[in-house]
Amino acid sequence: MSLARLETRNLEHARAGDGFHLRLPDTVFAAGTLTLLTGPTGSGKTTLLHLLAGLLRPTAGEILADGEAVSRWTAAHRDRWRRGVGLLLQHAPLLEDRRADENVLAPLVPLTGPTAPKLAAVAAALAAVDSVDLAARPVRELSGGERQRVALARALAPSPAVLLLDEPTAHQDDARIPALLAAARAARDRGAVVVVASHDPRAMAAAAPDTEIRLGAAPGPAC
Amino acid sequence: MSRGAPSTLLLWALRDVARRPGRALVDGAALALLTAFSAGVLLLVQGWSAGVTELVDAGPSLVVRRVDAGGWAPLPADAVELAAHVVGVTSARPRVWGLAAAADGAVTVRAVSRAQAETLAALGLDIPVPGQALVGPGLAALADAPLVLRAAAELELRAGPPLPGDVAPALHDVVLLAPSDARALLGLHPDQISDLAVTVHHAAEESAITADLAAAFPYPVQVTTRAEARGAAVAALTRDGGLVTLMLGPALLGLGLLLTAAVRDAGARRRDLGLLKTLGWSTSDLVRLHLLRAAAVAVPAVLVGGAAAWLAVFTPGITWPGALLLGWRTPPPPWTLPVADAGLALAAVAGAVLTPWLLAAALPAVRAALADPDDLLRGGDA
Numbered sequence: 001m002s003l004a005r006l007e008t009r010n011l012e013h014a015r016a017g018d019g020f021h022l023r024l025p026d027t028v029f030a031a032g033t034l035t036l037l038t039g040p041t042g043s044g045k046t047t048l049l050h051l052l053a054g055l056l057r058p059t060a061g062e063i064l065a066d067g068e069a070v071s072r073w074t075a076a077h078r079d080r081w082r083r084g085v086g087l088l089l090q091h092a093p094l095l096e097d098r099r100a101d102e103n104v105l106a107p108l109v110p111l112t113g114p115t116a117p118k119l120a121a122v123a124a125a126l127a128a129v130d131s132v133d134l135a136a137r138p139v140r141e142l143s144g145g146e147r148q149r150v151a152l153a154r155a156l157a158p159s160p161a162v163l164l165l166d167e168p169t170a171h172q173d174d175a176r177i178p179a180l181l182a183a184a185r186a187a188r189d190r191g192a193v194v195v196v197a198s199h200d201p202r203a204m205a206a207a208a209p210d211t212e213i214r215l216g217a218a219p220g221p222a223c
Numbered sequence: 224m225s226r227g228a229p230s231t232l233l234l235w236a237l238r239d240v241a242r243r244p245g246r247a248l249v250d251g252a253a254l255a256l257l258t259a260f261s262a263g264v265l266l267l268v269q270g271w272s273a274g275v276t277e278l279v280d281a282g283p284s285l286v287v288r289r290v291d292a293g294g295w296a297p298l299p300a301d302a303v304e305l306a307a308h309v310v311g312v313t314s315a316r317p318r319v320w321g322l323a324a325a326a327d328g329a330v331t332v333r334a335v336s337r338a339q340a341e342t343l344a345a346l347g348l349d350i351p352v353p354g355q356a357l358v359g360p361g362l363a364a365l366a367d368a369p370l371v372l373r374a375a376a377e378l379e380l381r382a383g384p385p386l387p388g389d390v391a392p393a394l395h396d397v398v399l400l401a402p403s404d405a406r407a408l409l410g411l412h413p414d415q416i417s418d419l420a421v422t423v424h425h426a427a428e429e430s431a432i433t434a435d436l437a438a439a440f441p442y443p444v445q446v447t448t449r450a451e452a453r454g455a456a457v458a459a460l461t462r463d464g465g466l467v468t469l470m471l472g473p474a475l476l477g478l479g480l481l482l483t484a485a486v487r488d489a490g491a492r493r494r495d496l497g498l499l500k501t502l503g504w505s506t507s508d509l510v511r512l513h514l515l516r517a518a519a520v521a522v523p524a525v526l527v528g529g530a531a532a533w534l535a536v537f538t539p540g541i542t543w544p545g546a547l548l549l550g551w552r553t554p555p556p557p558w559t560l561p562v563a564d565a566g567l568a569l570a571a572v573a574g575a576v577l578t579p580w581l582l583a584a585a586l587p588a589v590r591a592a593l594a595d596p597d598d599l600l601r602g603g604d605a
Contacts, residue, residue, distance in 0.1 A: 055597045083503035110508035
């Protein structure tokens with residue numbers, strides 16, 4: 001999937017019950033750019049990433065991918081949309097009964113083509129996050145930081161057109177952060193839309209974003 | 224990249240199965256046993272049905288028996304002449320046969336007729352002389368030993384070796400005697416016979432001449448057509464079919480328990496389903512994964528179970544399936560069920576086992592498809 005621009009128009013997302021309400025000014029995420037989303041906890045960074053990934057639907061406004069209203073698509077079409085999206089979820093959920101390399105392979109499994117190139121992509125993604133040594137280990141045995149790197153490798157493996165990273169440095173040592181953000185920049189350099197959500201000052205310093213969007217504090221609890 | 228080829232998906236599914244070998248083994252063994260049991264019963268009944276049909280078709284067009292107030296009665300030997308004069312009858316053959324008690328239960332005894340003598344001669348065997356008995360392959364246990372039979376009289380005979388296993392089905396489970404011995408045993412005078420085997424020119428005439436045939440005798444007779452003989456066989460088959468249904472009850476209960484466990488197991492992976500949807504797996508992908516995972520266990524199991532049933536029923540010399548499943552006390556004749564019929568029976572059983580199994584596997588994926596991936600992830604393993 002190739003994509004020139006991802007944009008939001010009059011985007012709003014409200015959650016019943018806790019009073020959370022995200023409003024985003026019209027924004028364009030262009031291909032080949034890295035956007036840094038910042039803001040305090042509860043400001044809506046994760047929600048915006050989930051909206052862009054098609055996991056959530058906006059309550060108002062829309063999300064357009066090269067002019068197509070992704071947010072209006074049916075669930076089946078949004079499933080297909082996510083094939084082109086590499087998403088690092090905040091808590092880095094993994095398939096707990098599988099090995100690290102199998103978790104990285106997971107988004108490639110339903111795609112056409114032989115298995116060997118997919119395995120090569122897995123190896124390359126693990127190398128990109130400096131985690132080749134984790135490949136054969138069961139993810140149950142991994143630390144929080146290691147799990148997060150495996151999840152990041154999983155987001156990178158399909159070479160997605162849209163890379164959405166939620167707090168990619170939250171569990172990492174200072175020494176690892178430059179390599180992880182370098183992987184994000186490499187995705188940007190090959191033409192992907194990259195959006196990094198973080199309130200980690202180390203990430204903000206090392207990301208070298210093309211654009212920064214600061215979300216305001218939300219009235220409700222953390223999302 | 225686009226979607227489609229299942230190669231990596233198949234490897235992924237097989238890896239899933241391999242990660243839980245104990246569960247796969249238990250499921251596979253249970254499905255194989257269920258298939259073998261169901262297919263075994265079905266093949267036995269179908270083989271029996273085909274055998275009976277073959278036997279009836281090879282028999283006479285009509286059978287004439289005399290009846291009186293006490294039930295069956297011997298026919299006078301001149302009944303042959305009376306039947307032969309009926310228009311449409313091409314031949315009338317007297318038969319001497321009946322039931323007699325042996326040490327292990329009742330057996331059918333027959334006087335060797337001319338036709339059977341020819342059959343025996345073709346096998347290189349002589350017809351039994353007075354005091355001698357030939358036993359069919361189904362009664363091999365009585366062979367090569369003194370044989371005491373009791374009916375109207377008691378007769379001590381010397382049984383020779385059993386007839387070869389490929390003898391005509393009509394001779395499979397009978398004791399063949401010399402006509403004089405058979406008459407003495409059954410209490411028939413020399414001028415009496417048990418019944419008449421009548422052949423007609425065309426099958427369509429069988430029912431048409433029954434009235435004329437019955438009217439040709441000066442005493443009451445019952446004329447049985449091939450169609451009526453087949454009807455009696457069907458009645459017996461229906462009775463056994465009821466038995467089969469009863470026997471399949473526990474097997475179906477077992478399948479139900481397996482399905483419940485399969486659905487529960489798949490449902491416990493809702494969080495994983497949500498995660499896979501988040502990673503771009505479509506509903507179709509998830510359903511295919513579940514189907515492949517279930518098929519990886521069930522298809523080999525059904526093949527093994529079906530092959531086991533086939534071998535148990537059709538391998539010559541194996542008698543325990545009939546004894547175990549249908550209570551047969553003597554070895555059945557070699558089955559001659561056409562391959563297409565047997566294949567259809569196996570396919571029906573395979574379908575009956577595989578269809579609910581695969582549906583049970585796919586159901587959680589379909590349900591997950593209706594849920595939002597975000598909800599599945601937040602819902603954890605619930």
